[in-house]
Amino acid sequence: MLVSFVLFLGVLFLVYSYLERQTKIDTQQRFHQSAQQTANLVDTLVQAKKDKVMLIALSLVQESSLKTVLRQRQSSEIDFSQFVEQVSNYSGLKNVWIQLLDAEGNSLYRSWTDKHGDKIIEKRKDLQLLYANPRIMQSVSVGAFDLTFKTMVPVYEDGQFIGVFEVLAKFNSIAQKLTDRGIESVILVDESYQNQLKNPFSKRFLGKHYIANVNALPELVQLIDQYELQHRTNSTNFIALSKEQLFVSFKKLYGTENQPLAVIYLFQPLQPVLESAYQASLQVYGILTFIYLFLLVLYLWRRANRVSRKASDFNESLLSEVKTKDQALQHQSFFWQSIIDGLDHTIQVVEADFSVTLKNNAAQYYDFADLVETDSQNCRDDIYNVDQPCEQDHRICPIKKCFSSGKSASIVQKIIAPNGKKRYFEFTSTPLFDDYGHVEKVIEIGHDITPYLKAKNQLETQKKELDFMAYHDSLTHLPNRVLFIDRLQQALDHCRISKTVVAVLFIDLDRFKEINDTHGHRVGDSVLVECAKRLKSAVREVDTVSRLGGDEFTVIIDEVKKSEEVADIVQNLLNVIAHPIFVDKRAFYLTTSIGVSLSSTDGKNPIELMKNADTAMYQAKASGRNNYAFYDPEMTEKALYRLEVEENLREAIKHRQFVMHYQPQYDIAEGKITGFEALVRWQHPEKGMIPPIDFIPLAEDTGMIIHIGQQVMFDAMLAAVNWRKSGIIDQRIAINVSARQFQDERLLELVEDSLMATGCQPEWIELEITESLVLSDYDYAANVLSALQKMGITVSIDDFGTGYSSLAELKRMPIDKLKIDQSFVRNIPEEREDCEITRAIISMANSLGLDLIAEGVETEQQAQFMVENGCQKAQGYLYSKPLPEEEIIQLLGRSH
Ligand SMILES: Nc1nc2c(ncn2[C@@H]2O[C@@H]3COP(=O)(O)O[C@H]4[C@@H](O)[C@H](n5cnc6c(=O)[nH]c(N)nc65)O[C@@H]4COP(=O)(O)O[C@H]3[C@H]2O)c(=O)[nH]1
Numbered sequence: 001m002l003v004s005f006v007l008f009l010g011v012l013f014l015v016y017s018y019l020e021r022q023t024k025i026d027t028q029q030r031f032h033q034s035a036q037q038t039a040n041l042v043d044t045l046v047q048a049k050k051d052k053v054m055l056i057a058l059s060l061v062q063e064s065s066l067k068t069v070l071r072q073r074q075s076s077e078i079d080f081s082q083f084v085e086q087v088s089n090y091s092g093l094k095n096v097w098i099q100l101l102d103a104e105g106n107s108l109y110r111s112w113t114d115k116h117g118d119k120i121i122e123k124r125k126d127l128q129l130l131y132a133n134p135r136i137m138q139s140v141s142v143g144a145f146d147l148t149f150k151t152m153v154p155v156y157e158d159g160q161f162i163g164v165f166e167v168l169a170k171f172n173s174i175a176q177k178l179t180d181r182g183i184e185s186v187i188l189v190d191e192s193y194q195n196q197l198k199n200p201f202s203k204r205f206l207g208k209h210y211i212a213n214v215n216a217l218p219e220l221v222q223l224i225d226q227y228e229l230q231h232r233t234n235s236t237n238f239i240a241l242s243k244e245q246l247f248v249s250f251k252k253l254y255g256t257e258n259q260p261l262a263v264i265y266l267f268q269p270l271q272p273v274l275e276s277a278y279q280a281s282l283q284v285y286g287i288l289t290f291i292y293l294f295l296l297v298l299y300l301w302r303r304a305n306r307v308s309r310k311a312s313d314f315n316e317s318l319l320s321e322v323k324t325k326d327q328a329l330q331h332q333s334f335f336w337q338s339i340i341d342g343l344d345h346t347i348q349v350v351e352a353d354f355s356v357t358l359k360n361n362a363a364q365y366y367d368f369a370d371l372v373e374t375d376s377q378n379c380r381d382d383i384y385n386v387d388q389p390c391e392q393d394h395r396i397c398p399i400k401k402c403f404s405s406g407k408s409a410s411i412v413q414k415i416i417a418p419n420g421k422k423r424y425f426e427f428t429s430t431p432l433f434d435d436y437g438h439v440e441k442v443i444e445i446g447h448d449i450t451p452y453l454k455a456k457n458q459l460e461t462q463k464k465e466l467d468f469m470a471y472h473d474s475l476t477h478l479p480n481r482v483l484f485i486d487r488l489q490q491a492l493d494h495c496r497i498s499k500t501v502v503a504v505l506f507i508d509l510d511r512f513k514e515i516n517d518t519h520g521h522r523v524g525d526s527v528l529v530e531c532a533k534r535l536k537s538a539v540r541e542v543d544t545v546s547r548l549g550g551d552e553f554t555v556i557i558d559e560v561k562k563s564e565e566v567a568d569i570v571q572n573l574l575n576v577i578a579h580p581i582f583v584d585k586r587a588f589y590l591t592t593s594i595g596v597s598l599s600s601t602d603g604k605n606p607i608e609l610m611k612n613a614d615t616a617m618y619q620a621k622a623s624g625r626n627n628y629a630f631y632d633p634e635m636t637e638k639a640l641y642r643l644e645v646e647e648n649l650r651e652a653i654k655h656r657q658f659v660m661h662y663q664p665q666y667d668i669a670e671g672k673i674t675g676f677e678a679l680v681r682w683q684h685p686e687k688g689m690i691p692p693i694d695f696i697p698l699a700e701d702t703g704m705i706i707h708i709g710q711q712v713m714f715d716a717m718l719a720a721v722n723w724r725k726s727g728i729i730d731q732r733i734a735i736n737v738s739a740r741q742f743q744d745e746r747l748l749e750l751v752e753d754s755l756m757a758t759g760c761q762p763e764w765i766e767l768e769i770t771e772s773l774v775l776s777d778y779d780y781a782a783n784v785l786s787a788l789q790k791m792g793i794t795v796s797i798d799d800f801g802t803g804y805s806s807l808a809e810l811k812r813m814p815i816d817k818l819k820i821d822q823s824f825v826r827n828i829p830e831e832r833e834d835c836e837i838t839r840a841i842i843s844m845a846n847s848l849g850l851d852l853i854a855e856g857v858e859t860e861q862q863a864q865f866m867v868e869n870g871c872q873k874a875q876g877y878l879y880s881k882p883l884p885e886e887e888i889i890q891l892l893g894r895s896h
Contacts, residue, residue, distance in 0.1 A: 035238035035249030070163035346446035567639035591626035762792030822856025
C-alpha cells in the first residue's frame with residue numbers, strides 16, 4: 001500500500017513537472033501561435049488589400065480611355081483625377097493612385113504627380129521584370145514616400161503589348177485596420193530603403209528605419225527601441241513584454257524579389273494572449289487533469305476493481321481454499337472414515353447419557369446395541385449373551401469408570417456375534433475431554449481378541465507340551481531325570497523341616513533287554529508303558545515315579561517315618577510288576593530289582609542318593625533278582641526280616657496261630673484277683689511264642705491288626721464266657737484295642753458282633769485304649785468311648801500318664817478307668833519325679849471317681865507306694881506274668 005502511494009506521488013510529481021514544462025512550452029507555443037495569427041491577420045489584410053488593388057487595376061484596365069492613352073502615348077492631355085476619385089469611391093480606398101506606362105516603360109500618367117514622360121522602368125526593378133515578361137504583378141514596395149501596394153497589369157490591344165496600367169494604394173490602411181482589431185502596429189521599413197525615401201510620408205524614423213505608418217504610437221516605437229526589437233526579429237516572431245503587459249509580434253514583408261521590405265511590429269495586450277495561452281495551458285491542464293483524474297479514477301476504479309478483484313480473488317481463493325480444504329477435509333475424512341471403517345476394531349462414541357452417537361462399520365456389524373443402562377439391564381446383555389456383563393458386583397462398567405475417573409478402562413467380554421459365533425472382545429474406553437477438562441464423551445474401541453486368545457492358548461498348550469517334554473519322558477510321560485532331581489531336591493528340603501526321611505528307589509526291570517531283542521521295540525515300549533503305569537499306581541500321589549531311560553525307573557518316597565514303610569512300598573512295587581503284562585495278547589512275566597537309599601543314612605543330595613540307590617539295585621540283582629536291597633545292609637536285613645514276618649503273620653492269621661495269655665489284676669491290699677488283661681501271643685510253628693511287641697506294630701502298619709484284633713476280641717470274650725460258665729471267675733477281662741482298630745469305623749460293629757458271637761455280656765469285658773489315641777482325635781474318641789459305655793462296656797485308658805492329658809480333658813472324657821503306665825511304676829520309688837507323676841495320676845483318678853490300676857508292678861515297694869498313695873489295684877510280675885488260659889484256670893482253681 002505504501003509503495004503504491006509513493007509510486008502514485010512520484011507519478012503525480014512527474015505529471016505536474018511535465019505539465020509545468022508543458023505549460024511553459026504551451027505558452028511559448030501560444031505566443032508563437034498568437035504571433036502567427038497576428039501575422040496571418042496582417043497577411044490577410046495585406047492580401048485583401050492587394051486583391052482589392054488588383055481588382056481595381058483589372059477592372060480599370062478595361063477602360064478604353066486608358067488604352068487610348070497608351071496607344072497614343074499621349075498622357076499629358078489626359079486628366080484621370082476624376083477617374084481616380086471614382087475608383088477611390090468605388091473601391092472604398094481613400095488613397096488610390098494610378099500610373100500608365102507605355103510599352104517602353106515610360107510613365108505616361110501618374111495620378112499623384114503631374115510629372116510624366118520619364119522612363120520609370122529604369123528605376124524600378126519590378127517594372128523591369130514585368131516588361132521582360134509581361135504579366136500581372138502585385139507587390140508591396142517602398143516607394144519614394146511610402147510603403148505602397150501595387151498591381152501592374154500589362155495592357156494589350158489586338159494582341160499587342162501597349163503598356164502597363166499600375167494601381168497603387170497606401171499601405172497605411174493596414175495599420176488602421178489592425179488598430180481596429182485592437183492591434184497597434186509600427187511598420188519599420190527595411191533600412192536598405194532609407195535613402196530611397198526622399199520625401200517620406202510620415203517623416204518619422206527609428207534609426208535607419210522609416211516608420212511607415214503615420215499613426216504609430218510613439219511609446220511603441222520607443223519600446224521597439226528600448227528592447228531593441230529590431231534585432232530580435234530574426235530569431236523569433238514575438239516578444240512578451242511582461243512589464244508593459246504587451247505582446248509584440250513581428251511580421252516581415254518582402255518585395256517582389258523577396259528582398260526584405262519592412263517589418264510590422266504588432267502590439268497587443270499581453271493578458272488576452274496569456275489568457276489564451278493559459279487557456280490553452282488550462283486546456284492542457286484540464287485535459288491533463290482530466291486525464292489525470294480519469295487516470296486517477298481509472299486507477300481508483302482499477303484499484304477498487306483490483307481490491308474488489310483482490311477481495312473477490314481473495315474470496316475466490318478463500319472459497320477455493322475453503323473448498324480445497326473442505327475437499328481435503330472430506331478426502332481426509334473419507335480417508336480416515338475408510339480406515340476407521342476398514343478396521344476390525346469396533347469404534348463407538350458414547351455420550352454422557354450412554355447413548356451411542358457414532359460407530360464404525362465393525363461396530364455396526366456387531367451392533368453392540370445402545371449402551372443405555374437401566375437398573376435391571378447392563379449394556380449389551382439384552383441383545384447378546386454376554387457372559388460377563390460389565391456392571392456387576394465384582395467388576396465395574398469401563399465406560400462408567402471412564403466417565404467418572406477420566407482415565408482409560410478396559411474389559412474383556414465374551415459375546416455372541418450376529419453369525420452366532422462366540423467371540424471374545426477387549427473393550428477399551430478412552431475419555432474425550434471438553435474445554436473445561438470434563439469428560440464429554442467416551443470412545444470405546446472393541447477388539448476381537450478371540451484369535452489372540454486362541455493363539456495364546458495354543459502357545460500356552462505348546463509351551464506346556466514343550467515344558468512337559470523338557471521334563472518328562474516322551475514314552476511313559478513320567479518325569480525325566482531333570483524333573484526327578486528337582487523334585488528330589490525339593491523333597492530333601494522338605495524332609496529336613498519335617499524331620500522325616502526321603503527314600504530313593506532305583507528300579508531296573510530284570511532281563512527287559514530280552515523282550516526288546518526278541519519281540520521288538522514296539523512291544524518293549526508297550527511293556528515299559530505298562531510298567532510305568534503300575535509303578536505309578538503303586539505309590540502315593542505325592543510320591544514321584546520317573547523314568548531315567550531304558551528300563552530304569554526311579555521313585556521318591558517322601559516323608560518316610562520308618563524304613564519299614566519303604567520296604568512295604570518296595571515289596572508292593574515288586575509285586576505289581578510281577579503280575580503278567582499283556583501286549584498283543586501275549587503275557588510277559590517280568591521281575592524287577594530295586595535299590596533303596598535313605599536320606600537319613602545314604603546321602604544328603606540327589607546325586608548321592610541316586611548313585612547309592614543304583615548301587616543297592618545292583619546288590620539286589622546280584623542276590624538273585626526280583627529283589628530289593630537297601631544301600632545300608634542292615635536295613636536290607638531288617639526289611640527282609642520284616643517281609644518275612646509279614647508273610648508269616650498273614651499265615652498266622654490264616655491259620656489262627658495267635659494265642660491269648662491273661663495277666664491277672666489284683667487288689668493290692670486284699671490280694672484278690674479283680675480282673676484280667678488279655679495279651680496276645682503268636683504261636684509261631686517254627687520260632688515258637690513271639691511276643692506282641694514283635695508283630696503288633698507290623699500288624700498295625702499293614703492293617704493286619706484288624707484281623708488279629710478280631711481274633712483277640714473273639715477269644716477273650718469266649719474265655720470270659722467259658723470261665724463264667726465254669727464258675728471260676730466273675731471278673732472282667734480287659735482287651736487291648738489298637739490305634740488302627742479304634743479308628744476303624746467298624747469297631748462298634750465288631751464289638752457287638754463279637755459279643756453276640758461269643759455270648760459274652762458287655763459287663764464282662766473292658767476295652768483298653770491308649771491315652772495317645774484319645775488325645776489324637778478327642779471328639780472321635782469321646783464318641784466311640786461313649787458308645788462303648790452305653791453298650792455297658794467298661795472303658796479304660798492304657799498307658800496313662802504318657803500323653804499328658806489335662807484334668808479338664810479327663811473330666812469330659814467318657815472313661816471308667818485309668819491304667820498307670822508301667823514306665824512310671826518301674827522307677828518307683830527311686831525316681832522322685834515318677835513318684836510325683838504317679839501320685840498326681842492317682843489323685844486325679846480319685847478326684848474324678850475313676851477306677852485305677854497300676855501296670856508293671858514288680859516290687860512290694862511299688863505295691864506299697866500304690867496303696868499308700870490311693871491306688872488299690874495293680875498288675876505285674878509281682879503278682880503274675882501273663883499266663884495261658886490253662887494256667888489261669890489252674891491258678892484260679894488254686895485260689896478257689
Ligand atoms: N516288664 C514288665 N512287664 C510287665 C509286667 N507286668 C506285665 N507286663 C507286661 O506289660 C505289658 C502290658 O500290656 P500293655 O501295656 O497293654 O502292652 C501290650 C499291648 O500294648 C500289646 N498287646 C498285647 N496283647 C495285645 C492284644 O491282644 N491286642 C493289642 N492290640 N495289643 C496287645 O503288646 C504290649 C506288650 O504286651 P506284652 O508283651 O504281653 O506285655 C505286657 C505284659 O506282659 C511287669 O511287672 N514288668
